[in-house]
Amino acid sequence: MNWINNLSLPKINDFFQRREMPENLWRKCENCEQMIFHRELKQNLYVCPHCEHHMRISPTERLESLYDFGAYTVVDVPDPVADPLNFRDEKRYTDRLRDARRTTNEKEAVVVAHGRIGDVDTVSAVQNFGFMGGSMGMAVGDSLLKAAETAVERKSPLLVFSAAGGARMQEGILSLMQMPRSTIAVQMVREAGLPYITIITHPTTGGVTASYAMLGDIQIAEPNALICFAGPRVIEQTIREKLPEGFQRSEYLLEHGMLDMVTPRTRLRAELVKILRMLMQLPMLPAGQLPEPGSLVRDDEPEMSEVEAAEQPDGSAVKSSDPQS
Amino acid sequence: MQYLDFEKGVAELEGKARELRALARDDAQMDISEEVERLEGKSSALLQDLYGKLTPWQKCQIARHPERPHAQDYIGALFDDMTPLAGDRGFSEDHAVIGGLARFRNEPVMVIGQEKGADTQSRLHRNFGMARPEGYRKAIRLMDMADRFNLPVVTFVDTPGAYPGKGAEERGQSEAIARATEKCLEIGVPIVTAIIGEGGSGGAVALATANRLAMLEHSVYSVISPEGCASILWKSADRAQDAAAALRLTAQDLKQLEVIEEVVPEPVGGAQRDPKAAITAVGDAVARHLAELRAMSRDEVRKDRREKFLQIGRVRLS
Ligand SMILES: [Zn+2]
Numbered sequence: 001m002n003w004i005n006n007l008s009l010p011k012i013n014d015f016f017q018r019r020e021m022p023e024n025l026w027r028k029c030e031n032c033e034q035m036i037f038h039r040e041l042k043q044n045l046y047v048c049p050h051c052e053h054h055m056r057i058s059p060t061e062r063l064e065s066l067y068d069f070g071a072y073t074v075v076d077v078p079d080p081v082a083d084p085l086n087f088r089d090e091k092r093y094t095d096r097l098r099d100a101r102r103t104t105n106e107k108e109a110v111v112v113a114h115g116r117i118g119d120v121d122t123v124s125a126v127q128n129f130g131f132m133g134g135s136m137g138m139a140v141g142d143s144l145l146k147a148a149e150t151a152v153e154r155k156s157p158l159l160v161f162s163a164a165g166g167a168r169m170q171e172g173i174l175s176l177m178q179m180p181r182s183t184i185a186v187q188m189v190r191e192a193g194l195p196y197i198t199i200i201t202h203p204t205t206g207g208v209t210a211s212y213a214m215l216g217d218i219q220i221a222e223p224n225a226l227i228c229f230a231g232p233r234v235i236e237q238t239i240r241e242k243l244p245e246g247f248q249r250s251e252y253l254l255e256h257g258m259l260d261m262v263t264p265r266t267r268l269r270a271e272l273v274k275i276l277r278m279l280m281q282l283p284m285l286p287a288g289q290l291p292e293p294g295s296l297v298r299d300d301e302p303e304m305s306e307v308e309a310a311e312q313p314d315g316s317a318v319k320s321s322d323p324q325s
Numbered sequence: 326m327q328y329l330d331f332e333k334g335v336a337e338l339e340g341k342a343r344e345l346r347a348l349a350r351d352d353a354q355m356d357i358s359e360e361v362e363r364l365e366g367k368s369s370a371l372l373q374d375l376y377g378k379l380t381p382w383q384k385c386q387i388a389r390h391p392e393r394p395h396a397q398d399y400i401g402a403l404f405d406d407m408t409p410l411a412g413d414r415g416f417s418e419d420h421a422v423i424g425g426l427a428r429f430r431n432e433p434v435m436v437i438g439q440e441k442g443a444d445t446q447s448r449l450h451r452n453f454g455m456a457r458p459e460g461y462r463k464a465i466r467l468m469d470m471a472d473r474f475n476l477p478v479v480t481f482v483d484t485p486g487a488y489p490g491k492g493a494e495e496r497g498q499s500e501a502i503a504r505a506t507e508k509c510l511e512i513g514v515p516i517v518t519a520i521i522g523e524g525g526s527g528g529a530v531a532l533a534t535a536n537r538l539a540m541l542e543h544s545v546y547s548v549i550s551p552e553g554c555a556s557i558l559w560k561s562a563d564r565a566q567d568a569a570a571a572l573r574l575t576a577q578d579l580k581q582l583e584v585i586e587e588v589v590p591e592p593v594g595g596a597q598r599d600p601k602a603a604i605t606a607v608g609d610a611v612a613r614h615l616a617e618l619r620a621m622s623r624d625e626v627r628k629d630r631r632e633k634f635l636q637i638g639r640v641r642l643s
Contacts, residue, residue: 085642173584177634179527180510207548210506210531214504239491
């Protein structure tokens, strides 16, 4: 990238060997391998400030970063029948579910919420890749239906943030049936004359792409997200050739006419506010009137300055290593 | 007849009977009828026994049997005045999806089917029944037309899945499937689907989001192939048998889960052993369901379909 990376990286590594930092203070970008101060990463909505790599953001943080003042109400979705097939592979499905609940602190792979975004009452359904790969089972379909019902009741637009490795295989055919079920959700919103906007995030694959993700009035993708029906590996095995660079990534889909835009997460809220207000026939917000979103940085999180200057891993490499930034 | 692995015993008995008959043709003095009868009795008893206790994995193999009647066979036998319609009007014709106007027991309908092909050449031509976006977009076009002219839609589902190819992805396989599913839910005319072989994932859903679903006894309908599931969850494609059982993809399980309305019985030894009987049984089932739906208004048809899918998922299998 630039000279400073090469110089500063070994120093950072030295630093880590020398003194174990709390893991949550620094994070290494998996793309450019630069170290990022965690607080800064959060301020930047988990987008690497060096290379714009979009890291995973939890549904809660996503909602906080979108809704005005970070205020939203979670919509409860009734539990579907648990483990309807009594599925077991190397592990029981019920055990996998329990583990996912423990690690994510969420009940299932979608969080539904409503609140105001740019002073527009808006319903969101956010899929959580961290919960069993965001896979689509009954709960995901039920959540989308609930989100659609809520949008219709509130006469509000519906935003869906997709992220899924595909089907919840452990629910077999019932997983597949979420394709038509989630499509009904989209139709409900459409019939009510309300906007339905999909924000497609990395990765969105299989039946999720082939249902609600591709049915948006407006389809926005985050940069470099893998968006596909069949995954690249399956295709390579089928056609026995290497796929071109960037195949099935957001920018590629944009060029092939499958998306309206590719928007970095840091600009997404502004873009959504603009669109939502136009589609809802609301006036433009006067300059300076856009309510602030919530902040992902909690008060008890250490400031950069609290890390002793002497022990900083070459501070210059962290914040402004890239002369372009 | 092409025998499946688990039909080895039947193959041997039938082979012996055939040999005997060939010998007898050369030697008029030879009386073999008793022995042939005995062998045939034995093999049909064995067949009956085998087909009475098929495992889910065996059903997958039957569902994929190359000699099983395919969409074209059903359309040819059950429909009159078949008028094939071609093309998606955007990019190309997709030979994996056949469709057109036809008369079903005198009534005009729109028929759409996934065709796998019957020999090497036609299989290649049909891309093994794996549709590209154009196939789904053609189906959308035909469903739209059916809706405008008030024609019920009959679909025959038989596909390993939508085609996982480079061009298919570039031209929006996902979008095409999503729109086809949406179209199924949108139209005010009844849709009756028969799953006659493999119902492969999203590639099947796009043509199977119907008011009524009938499935041949040894057909399968699944979110993923057992091989695919095994390689992901068991980390080995060799565990396909286990995956097939765990996925509950048989017609019987799907009936219990209320995903389909009817299991259509197959002749002993499967549809491939008596295509005519299987085709007639499917035709009767389709006719019955269409008759039930005929009385409904357009709104009722839409509502019926929507309710059906909203209700799915309330049953737990034992
Ligand atoms: Zn980076």
